[in-house]
Structure formats: C-alpha cells, structure tokens
Amino acid sequence: MESxxxxxxxSSLAPTSIIAVLVGVFVGIAVGIVxxxxxxxxxxxxxxxxxxxxxxxxxxxxxxLWASDGYGASISSILLNVPGGAGAVATCFDGHxxxxxxKAGEAIGISMASSMLAGILGTFxxxxxxxxxxxxxxxxxxxxxxxxxxxxxxxxxxxxxxxxIKGLVSAIIGLMVSFIGYDLTTGFVRYNFGSAYLFxxxxxxxxxxxxxxxxxxxxxxxxxxxxxxxxxxxxxxMGGFKEALKRPMSILRSSLVGVVMGVLPGIGITISSMxxxxxxxxFSKTPEKFGTGMVEGIIGPEAANNSCQPAALIPTLTLGxxxxxxxxxxxxxxxxxxxxxxxxxxxxxxPLVWAMMWGIIVASIAYVLVGLIFANWFAKxxxxxxxxxxxxxLVTCFIGAFVTTNSFYDLVVAFLFGLIGYVMAxxxxxxxxxxxxxxxxxxxxxxxxxxxxxxxxSHRIFFNGxxxxxxxxxxxxxxxxxxxFKLFKNRKEAKLLRNL
Amino acid sequence: xxxxxWQKVLAISLIVILSLTLVGCGDNSAKNIEDYPTKSITVMVxxxxxxxxxxxxxxxxxxxxxxxxxxxxxxxxxxxQGLIAMNYVGEQKPDGxxxxxxxxxxxxxxxIFPESYKLKAAPEEALIPIYSWVxxxxxxxxxxxxxxxxxxxxxxxxxxxxxxxxxxxxxxxxTDHITAITLTKIYGGKWTFVPMDSAGEVASAxxxxxVDAGSSSPGAASLDPSRVNMLAVTLKERAEKWPDAPTFxxxxxxxxxxxxxxxxxxxxxxxxxxxxKLEEAMxxxxxxxxxxxxxxxxxxxxGKEGWRAETYKSYLTDYQSNMxxxxxxxxEALKAAQGGQ
Numbered sequence: 001m002e003s004x005x006x007x008x009x010x011s012s013l014a015p016t017s018i019i020a021v022l023v024g025v026f027v028g029i030a031v032g033i034v035x036x037x038x039x040x041x042x043x044x045x046x047x048x049x050x051x052x053x054x055x056x057x058x059x060x061x062x063x064x065l066w067a068s069d070g071y072g073a074s075i076s077s078i079l080l081n082v083p084g085g086a087g088a089v090a091t092c093f094d095g096h097x098x099x100x101x102x103k104a105g106e107a108i109g110i111s112m113a114s115s116m117l118a119g120i121l122g123t124f125x126x127x128x129x130x131x132x133x134x135x136x137x138x139x140x141x142x143x144x145x146x147x148x149x150x151x152x153x154x155x156x157x158x159x160x161x162x163x164x165i166k167g168l169v170s171a172i173i174g175l176m177v178s179f180i181g182y183d184l185t186t187g188f189v190r191y192n193f194g195s196a197y198l199f200x201x202x203x204x205x206x207x208x209x210x211x212x213x214x215x216x217x218x219x220x221x222x223x224x225x226x227x228x229x230x231x232x233x234x235x236x237x238m239g240g241f242k243e244a245l246k247r248p249m250s251i252l253r254s255s256l257v258g259v260v261m262g263v264l265p266g267i268g269i270t271i272s273s274m275x276x277x278x279x280x281x282x283f284s285k286t287p288e289k290f291g292t293g294m295v296e297g298i299i300g301p302e303a304a305n306n307s308c309q310p311a312a313l314i315p316t317l318t319l320g321x322x323x324x325x326x327x328x329x330x331x332x333x334x335x336x337x338x339x340x341x342x343x344x345x346x347x348x349x350x351p352l353v354w355a356m357m358w359g360i361i362v363a364s365i366a367y368v369l370v371g372l373i374f375a376n377w378f379a380k381x382x383x384x385x386x387x388x389x390x391x392x393x394l395v396t397c398f399i400g401a402f403v404t405t406n407s408f409y410d411l412v413v414a415f416l417f418g419l420i421g422y423v424m425a426x427x428x429x430x431x432x433x434x435x436x437x438x439x440x441x442x443x444x445x446x447x448x449x450x451x452x453x454x455x456x457x458s459h460r461i462f463f464n465g466x467x468x469x470x471x472x473x474x475x476x477x478x479x480x481x482x483x484x485f486k487l488f489k490n491r492k493e494a495k496l497l498r499n500l
Numbered sequence: 501x502x503x504x505x506w507q508k509v510l511a512i513s514l515i516v517i518l519s520l521t522l523v524g525c526g527d528n529s530a531k532n533i534e535d536y537p538t539k540s541i542t543v544m545v546x547x548x549x550x551x552x553x554x555x556x557x558x559x560x561x562x563x564x565x566x567x568x569x570x571x572x573x574x575x576x577x578x579x580x581q582g583l584i585a586m587n588y589v590g591e592q593k594p595d596g597x598x599x600x601x602x603x604x605x606x607x608x609x610x611x612i613f614p615e616s617y618k619l620k621a622a623p624e625e626a627l628i629p630i631y632s633w634v635x636x637x638x639x640x641x642x643x644x645x646x647x648x649x650x651x652x653x654x655x656x657x658x659x660x661x662x663x664x665x666x667x668x669x670x671x672x673x674x675t676d677h678i679t680a681i682t683l684t685k686i687y688g689g690k691w692t693f694v695p696m697d698s699a700g701e702v703a704s705a706x707x708x709x710x711v712d713a714g715s716s717s718p719g720a721a722s723l724d725p726s727r728v729n730m731l732a733v734t735l736k737e738r739a740e741k742w743p744d745a746p747t748f749x750x751x752x753x754x755x756x757x758x759x760x761x762x763x764x765x766x767x768x769x770x771x772x773x774x775x776x777k778l779e780e781a782m783x784x785x786x787x788x789x790x791x792x793x794x795x796x797x798x799x800x801x802x803g804k805e806g807w808r809a810e811t812y813k814s815y816l817t818d819y820q821s822n823m824x825x826x827x828x829x830x831x832e833a834l835k836a837a838q839g840g841q
Contacts, residue, residue: 043549043550044548044549044550044576047549047550047554047558048558048561048574051558051562052562137704138704138705138707138708139708139709140708141705141708141710142710182672184671184672184695184697185672185695186672186834187612187613187672187673187834188834189613189615189616194615196580196583196584196587196615196616196617196618197579197584199579199580199583199584199613199616200579200580200584221509265700265701265704266697266701315700315704319700319703319704319707319722319724319727320700320703320720320721320722320723320724321700321701321703321704321722322698322700325548328548328550328551328698328700329548329549329550330550331550331700331721332549332550332551332554332555333550334721335555335721335798335799336555336558336559336798337797337798338794338797338798338799340721340724340799341721341722341724342724342726342727343724343726344724344726387508387509387512388508388512390509391508391509391510391512391513391516392512392516394513395513395516395517407577407579407584446697450694450695450696453666453692453694454666454692454694454710454711456692
C-alpha cells in the first residue's frame with residue numbers, strides 16, 4: 001500500500017507530469033477567467049488532443065486544468081464583478097467590493113490561498129475515504145434531493161442583499177427560466193415558443209453571461225471611471241495570503257461544505273459555493289458587514305468550489321457515476337484510455353490512481369505559483385479605464401457563449417438575457433438569486449416528480465427515513481432560529497431593564 | 501459623457517470582433533467529385549463530449565483521417581437527443597464535407613417528438629447511411645447485487661404484484677424508455693418508468709435501492725459486475741461482460757432484440773461516389789489493428805464486424821418499421837404521464 005502511494009507521488013513529480021500540470025494550469029486559469037467557459041468546456045476541448053498521449057500525462061493535464069479553473073474564475077469575479085464560472089458567483093459579493101477599495105491584489109491572494117488549501121484537503125478526503133463516501137452518496141434518493149433543493153431556496157435570503165423583495169423577484173425569474181424546455185419526467189415541452197432550439201431549455205452559462213457579464217458590465221460601462229475607486233491600489237497578494245491563513249477554521253468549514261456537496265451527484269459547485277458563503281455569514285460575528293469586502297466572504301465560496309472538484313471524483317472513480325457535467329467529461333477520458341471505474345481501478349491501476357490524486361495537489365500548488373507571477377498584473381486591470389475593459393470582456397463573453405455549444409442561437413439568447421440583465425441592473429435587482437433559481441429549479445422539479453413516481457403519488461415519501469427528517473429539522477432551524485433568537489434576546493433585554 | 505463612452509465601447513468591440521474574424525477565414529472552395537476530398541471533413545456529434553457517441557467518434561477519427569487522406573474534424577452540437585445536430589446536418593450542402601455520427605434512436609426521436617424535427621424530408625430519408633462501426637451493444641435490465649430479485653423470472657413475478665416494478669432509465673423517449681414500454685406490453689403487470697438524466701444516475705438509483713431495477717447499455721462504465729446483477733440483455737448473443745445474463749431471444753421474446761448502433765451518415769443528395777469513398781475509408785479504419793486494439797482496451801462495444809452501407813441501411817429500415825408500431829404506445833405513455841400531473 002505505502003509503496004503504491006509513494007510510487008504515485010513520484011510519478012506525479014516526474015518532469016513530463018510537471019509539464020502536463022503546467023500546461024493544464026495555464027489553460028485552466030484561462031478558461032476560468034473567461035465567463036461562460038469553464039472546466040467542462042476546457043476538458044472537452046482537450047479531450048481530442050490528449051487522445052494520443054499516455055494516460056498518466058493526459059489525465060494529469062485534465063485534472064490540473066479542472067483544479068485551476070476555479071481559481072481563474074474567481075479572478076473575473078473579483079476584478080469585474082462578472083463570475084468566470086458557476087462556482088464563482090458568490091465570490092463576487094465580497095471579492096468585488098474589495099477590488100473597488102483598491103485591494104484587488106489582496107482579494108486574489110485570499111482566493112489563491114483558500115483555493116489551494118481546500119483543493120489539498122478535498123484530495124486527502126478522496127485519498128482516504130472514497131469508497132465509503134461513494135456508497136453513502138448513492139443512498140440519497142429523490143426525496144432527500146427535493147428537501148435539499150428546498151433548503152437551497154433559503155439561500156436566496158442571503159443572496160438578495162438589502163432588498164428582500166427584489167431578491168425574491170430575481171429568484172423567481174431564474175426559476176421561470178429553468179422551466180423552459182423539455183420536462184424530463186413527462187417529455188412535455190414547455191415555453192419553447194415552438195422553437196426546437198429551446199427544447200433542452202436554456203444553458204445555465206448563457207444566463208450567467210447575460211445577467212452578469214452583459215447586464216452588470218453595461219451598467220458599469222455607462223458609469224465609466226475605473227474599478228478601483230480612486231484609481232489607486234493598496235493591499236498585496238501576499239497580504240491576502242496571510243489574511244486567509246489567519247482563518248483556518250473558515251477554510252476548514254467551507255472545504256467541508258464543498259466536499260459534502262461535491263460528492264452528491266447533481267448538486268455541484270454553484271450551490272456549494274453559495275452555501276459556504278451563507279455558512280461563513282452565519283458563523284461570523286459581524287454578518288452585517290458581508291458584501292462590503294469581508295475576508296471570510298471570499299474564503300467561503302473559494303474554498304468550497306475547490307474542494308468540490310476532488311470530491312466530485314469520488315463517485316466518478318469508484319462507481320463510474322459522474323457527479324456533474326465536468327466529471328462526465330472526465331469519465332469519458334477514463335473510458336477512452338480503457339480505465340474502467342470501480343474498485344478494480346483502485347486495485348489493478350493503483351499507481352495511476354495515486355499519481356492522479358497527487359497530481360491534483362501538485363496542480364493546486366502549481367496554480368498558486370503561476371498565479372503569484374500574474375496576480376499583480378491582473379490586479380492592475382482595476383486601475384484601467386472601464387471603457388476599455390468592458391468591450392474586451394463583452395466580446396470574450398460572446399465567444400464563450402458560442403464555444404459552449406457551437407450554436408448561433410446561443411449568442412442570441414445570451415444577448416436577450418443581457419438586455420433583461422441590464423434592465424435588472426438599472427432597477428437594482430440582484431442577479432445572483434436568479435442564477436440560484438436557474439440551478440435549483442430543475443433539481444427541485446425532477447426530484448419531486450421522481451419521488452412521487454417511486455411512492456405511487458404519496459407525499460409520505462418525503463418524511464421517510466432519518467436523513468429526510470434531519471434535513472427537515474435543519475430547514476426548520478434555518479427558518480425559525482433567527483426569530484426565536486430575537487425573541488429570546490428581547491426577553492433578556494426586557495428582564496435587564498426591569499432589574500434596573 | 502455617456503454618448504462619448506458608448507462610441508468608444510462600440511468602436512473597440514468592432515475592432516476586436518473584426519480581428520478575430522480575420523483569423524477565422526480560410527479556404528472554402530469545393531472542387532470536383534473525383535478529387536474528393538480536397539479539404540477537411542467535419543463530423544458532427546449530437547451529444548456531449550465524453551459521452552458514448554463522442555468517444556466512439558473520437559476513437560475512429562484518427563484512422564478515418566489516415567485512410568481518407570484529409571483532416572477529419574469532430575464537432576459537438578449537443579441537444580434535443582441529437583436532433584439539433586440532425587436538423588443542422590440535414591440542411592448542409594450534400595458535398596460530403598459535413599457528416600453526422602448518429603445512433604439508431606435518433607430517427608425514432610424525430611418521430612416521437614415531431615415538433616423538434618425541422619427537416620422537410622421524412623426522418624428516415626433525410627440522411628444516407630455510410631457505415632456503422634459500433635453495433636455490439638444494446639440494452640440490459642439489471643438489479644443491485646443486494647436486491648432480493650435474483651433472476652429475470654423474479655423480476656417478472658414482482659411486476660405482477662400490486663407494488664409492481666420501478667425501473668429507472670435515462671430520459672423520456674430513449675431506448676431505455678422504449679424497452680420499459682415494450683416490457684409492459686409483453687409481460688403485463690406494472691412497470692413504472694422513472695426517468696433519470698444519465699446512465700450514471702440510473703446506476704446510482706439502483707445501487708442506492710431507490711428503484712427495483714435499471715435499464716442501461718450492458719457495456720456502460722457505471723455497471724460494475726461486482727455490484728450489479730444483469731438479468732437479461734436485448735442483444736443477439738450474450739454479452740462477454742455478463743455471461744450469466746440471457747438474451748431476450750433465449751427468453752423467447754424476440755421483440756426485445758434492440759441494438760445500440762452508432763454510424764456515420766451524410767445529408768440526402770450526397771453523390772454515391774462520395775458515399776462509396778467514405779464507406780471504403782471507414783471500412784479500412786474499422787479494420788485497422790490499432791483501432792481494434794483501442795476499442796478492446798476502451799471496452800467499446802464495436803461488435804464482430806463493421807456494417808457497410810447496405811447492411812447498415814437494412815438494419816435501420818427493419819428497426820424503424822419495428823419501432824413505428826410502438827410509437828402510438830410511447831406517445832400514449834407520455835400523454836398518461838403528462839395527464840397524471
């Protein structure tokens with residue numbers, strides 16, 4: 001056993017592996033930065049290229065790309081308030097205010113440190129506990145997923161910011177968008193205006209590009225100036241690094257959220273990063289300051305979305321069940337190399353599996369080293385005039401939209417959502433709840449109807465089993481605890497007053 | 501101030517777009533049929549990268565390239581269970597430069613979901629079969645090793661009880677769904693189809709004990725013989741991976757002979773000379789030892805031999821006429837599901 005672990009480490013440190021990791025890191029950061037393309041697209045673009053490369057090198061390349069995508073995505077969130085990928089929506093909340101204060105470098109530093117540590121932590125979980133975790137993950141059925149999706153809805157409150165009503169409206173817009181297209185349970189096509197293009201619904205990336213990139217950016221473009229308020233920069237990347245390291249508990253908590261949600265097929269980085277943000281807010285002594293550039297507000301989502309990746313590999317490698325679309329592409333690569341997932345992989349191909357797992361850790365360190373070289377350059381973008389920044393980003397976004405499915409319609413849809421997003425930005429409706437709605441809508445709908453199919457239409461299925469009951473209790477706690485807490489506090493204060 | 505900024509934004513956008521357009525320009529002139537191919541050939545895949553069809557195409561692509569003598573590009577245009585790509589390729593010039601990798605289920609989908617099918621020609625006539633290089637896989641019904649159901653007869657017996665069978669499969673109108681509908685028709689009893697997003701989710705629901713059985717390609721990577729018990733397969737002969745699972749032909753239900761066939765097709769109207777050239781190159785590619793080795797290693801269900809245009813065409817014609825009889829049942833099942841909500 002030990003020799004295999006060591007052998008894996010050595011082959012992950014061989015010169016060819018390191019080169020593969022470096023190439024993966026560069027591509028990963030690049031696809032991460034560009035909104036609308038993420039690790040999934042990056043992996044599928046590289047698949048045909050790695051076809052003739054030995055498995056170890058090819059897989060290391062893919063894993064390095066995948067690991068560094070999350071870090072790249074946070075750069076766009078921080079600098080431009082445009083998430084570079086689904087997992088970086090929540091990074092905007094505190095990352096961008098920090099950049100506006102001229103501390104873009106510091107924010108990038110925080111993101112790098114927490115991404116790296118969470119990636120390493122997640123990989124250790126993958127190394128030590130993959131088979132039992134995968135077994136647990138498949139035990140969770142449609143009923144539990146339904147309750148989890150309802151739990152996810154409670155995140156809207158946190159995403160909404162100051163105006164709850166506007167946040168809710170935005171979430172409802174997102175949910176409505178998610179209903180477009182073919183209903184998986186019945187095959188019924190809804191709201192497609194007779195167009196075959198809308199049969200599959202609207203790609204989540206296009207909504208992201210529309211609402212954030214086009215809507216918010218156009219508004220920023222109108223205002224002009226620079227991102228950093230006084231055109232000056234304070235705060236350094238290394239400073240951010242240290243700030244993050246000072247908060248080990250935050251990193252640990254958020255990594256845990258990422259691992260738990262990463263293992264579950266179908267949950268994914270969007271929800272896990274938003275959930276980690278909320279968890280950090282709940283644990284904070286100054287929750288009201290979230291959204292103004294809190295360090296924990298960056299650590300939360302960044303740690304969660306990076307620990308999600310190794311966790312997503314758990315069901316992929318042990319059961320051949322991909323946890324999301326990116327792991328599905330990775331599974332395709334494994335099959336292409338003739339590596340059949342399952343316990344067989346861990347026994348017969350142990351050296352390769354261990355080298356892959358070490359590879360994620362090597363990649364995590366590599367993107368930080370690469371990131372350190374470029375971070376200060378990236379941060380300087382915030383003192384560039386916005387009128388130059390906006391058009392370049394917009395064009396990049398449209399290319400991103402096109403690359404995803406090679407379809408002209410995607411550009412039209414992205415543009416239409418951009419218009420809606422622009423109106424929303426002008427009227428100060430926050431876009432993040434809409435994104436949450438788009439992601440949660442199908443999870444809720446599909447699993448609700450699947451659960452009813454399983455129970456022959458009885459709603460009792462939602463209260464069967466310990467896990468379901470636990471989830472309802474958590475939901476009750478989230479909804480009513482603040483209320484009870486307030487009541488309790490008021491009583492205490494009243495008592496104190498009486499005693500005076 | 502506002503107007504001034506917008507002018508700048510527009511100008512810079514235009515510059516960036518134009519410079520990128522220049523990069524994308526190339527030689528697009530087509531020549532005589534005898535010279536075919538004079539430029540790169542694009543094979544459209546109607547499914548996501550990394551999926552079954554995509555992997556099969558990427559596997560043969562280097563060899564097709566070798567024998568046809570020009571670059572072969574693989575492009576993914578996923579959506580609508582492959583129909584987006586089918587609609588697109590059906591509208592292209594029939595010059596042999598835009599081809600499509602299809603599955604036998606695609607023309608069926610065009611019939612089940614007529615609103616998503618946009619070509620003028622009937623689905624079975626819009627594309628010309630060239631060659632099929634993957635035809636060894638079909639469908640299989642499986643349960644978890646932990647399940648009380650051990651044999652096909654156990655499963656059929658349970659379907660007759662009041663509880664019935666909950667069977668998971670990927671997608672509405674898919675081969676999995678059709679299998680479930682056919683099962684109800686042949687065996688009677690209660691088979692509730694629970695649609696999932698992918699073969700992986702189907703395996704997960706079976707392993708987690710949420711459903712009684714699952715329907716998937718016996719060759720799927722998510723089916724591990726140490727965890728899963730295959731009860732019956734829709735193939736002609738037993739699958740190597742599952743020596744104990746009988747075929748439906750053995751069970752005397754030949755209606756359930758369903759294959760999963762991947763092949764290359766061209767838009768209707770492509771000159772026969774070009775089809776013949778492609779067919780020949782595909783045959784050489786399919787029989788290249790390096791391709792066979794790869795397919796074996798990657799556990800691709802390529803089957804005993806590749807199908808030339810004629811064999812491929814006659815299989816498709818048979819398949820489509822068999823399935824046509826089922827379409828009213830499928831559409832009724834869909835309607836029932838929609839009315840039930």
